[in-house]
Amino acid sequence: MAWNPNDYEMVEVRIRKFLEQHKDGRIVTELIPDEHDWIFKSFIYLDVGEQATLLPKGVGYATEKKGSSPFAAEVAETSSIGRGLANMGLHGNKRASREEMRKVASDGRDFITEAKQSTSADELRLLWTEAKAAGASKNVLDEVKKYAEGLVSAEGERAGGSSGVSGSGKKK
Numbered sequence: 001m002a003w004n005p006n007d008y009e010m011v012e013v014r015i016r017k018f019l020e021q022h023k024d025g026r027i028v029t030e031l032i033p034d035e036h037d038w039i040f041k042s043f044i045y046l047d048v049g050e051q052a053t054l055l056p057k058g059v060g061y062a063t064e065k066k067g068s069s070p071f072a073a074e075v076a077e078t079s080s081i082g083r084g085l086a087n088m089g090l091h092g093n094k095r096a097s098r099e100e101m102r103k104v105a106s107d108g109r110d111f112i113t114e115a116k117q118s119t120s121a122d123e124l125r126l127l128w129t130e131a132k133a134a135g136a137s138k139n140v141l142d143e144v145k146k147y148a149e150g151l152v153s154a155e156g157e158r159a160g161g162s163s164g165v166s167g168s169g170k171k172k
Helices: 011-023 047-053 070-086 098-102 111-117 121-133 136-157
Strands: 025-032 037-045 058-065
Touching: 011 047, 011 070, 025 047, 025 070, 037 047, 058 070, 070 121, 111 121, 111 136, 121 136
Parallel strands: none
Antiparallel strands: 025 037, 037 058
16 A cells, blocks of 8 residues: 555644644643754643643654754654644544655655645645655755745745744743
8 A cells, every 4th residue: 555645644734733622732842952863852731730730741752863954853843743742642544644654765756746735834844855865856856945935935934944833832
C-alpha cells in the first residue's frame, strides 16, 4: 500500500482543534541544548491550572539534525507539538503526523506538484526540507522555494517563519 500524505492530519490543523476544544489551553515548547541536534520538548496543557502545577496532559519530543535544512529547528518544534498532541489523544485519523510520514522515502516523488497544492508557508518549508534531504535538484528546490516565497508574500508573513504557536502562551 502506497503512502498517501492526505491520510495524515497536519499539526497546524490539530493545534487549531486543540485550541477550539480548550479555550484556556496552552502549548509550551522548550529547546533542549545539544551540539548536533535541534531537540524540542512540548508540553500540552488543557488549562492554566495544569500549567501552574506543571502537570501537562501531553508531552512530545522531536529532533532534527542541525544544518540539515534552513528550517530544521522549526520542523523539530512543530513535530514535538504534534507528538504532544498525539500523546494526549489528538492525533487525527492516524497516529503518526503528516510531517513524520513525509520523512518516509518515496521514489519518484513530485515535489513541485506537492508545492503547487500546498496551502501554508510552513507546509512548503517542510516540503523544501524533505526535497533537499531526498537529493532533489537545485531546480526543484528553487521551484519549491518560489512557491513558498509567493505564499509568504500573500500571507504577509515574514520570511523564515514565526517561532511558537499563536495562542500558546509564552515559551518555557
